[in-house]
Amino acid sequence: MRLRSDIFVAALIRLAETQGAVAMLRRRGAAEAGAIFVKVDRLDGAAALYGPAAQSEKPPEGVARLFTRLHAEEWRDPLDVEERLRREIAFDPDIWIVEIEDRQGRAFIDLTA
Numbered sequence: 272m273r274l275r276s277d278i279f280v281a282a283l284i285r286l287a288e289t290q291g292a293v294a295m296l297r298r299r300g301a302a303e304a305g306a307i308f309v310k311v312d313r314l315d316g317a318a319a320l321y322g323p324a325a326q327s328e329k330p331p332e333g334v335a336r337l338f339t340r341l342h343a344e345e346w347r348d349p350l351d352v353e354e355r356l357r358r359e360i361a362f363d364p365d366i367w368i369v370e371i372e373d374r375q376g377r378a379f380i381d382l383t384a
Contacts, residue, residue, distance in 0.1 A: 274335040277302040280367050283309070283379060292373035298360070300367035307367045308359060309338065310352055313376045317346035320355055324383045331381075339383045346376070 280296060287294035300306065309321040324330075324337040341355060359366055371378065 273304070275303050276300060276305045276307055276367055279335055280307060280369055283307075283369055287371050287373070287377075287379045290377065290379065292371050292375075292377060292379070294369060294371045294379075296367070297370050298366065298368035301365040305365045305367050306359075306363060307336065307338075307369065308341075308356065309378055309380055310356065310368065310370045311376055311378045312349055312370065312372050313346070314372055314374055316348065317376070318349040318352045319346055319376065319378070320352045321378055321380060321382070322359070328383050334381045336381065337383055338378070338380045 284294040284296065297310075306323050310318060311321070312318045320341045321338040322341045324339045328337050328339075330337040342351075356368060
């Protein structure tokens with residue numbers, strides 16, 4: 272059974288904040304199963320966007336959700352990330368968006384290899 276999106280997002284925000292980052296909910300999606308996107312802003316003109324990993328990627332034991340970076344480069348211009356988020360919202364208006372501001376660039380999520 273998969274952890275509800277609203278519970279996962281609340282836990283992610285709390286984890287990021289306990290580690291010294293600023294985390295905020297930018298968009299609330301479907302509570303039970305809305306796709307979650309995480310924007311990480313290093314506050315130096317670089318940002319990254321993470322979204323759900325392919326369903327064929329099975330999360331390891333103890334991992335609630337698995338994410339993947341949605342661009343080839345490690346860091347992108349924040350405006351490019353915002354444009355991608357606009358396209359995702361147009362495709363699926365039930366998505367969640369969490370934004371994390373962290374100078375170290377930490378996302379606090381489990382990523383595919």
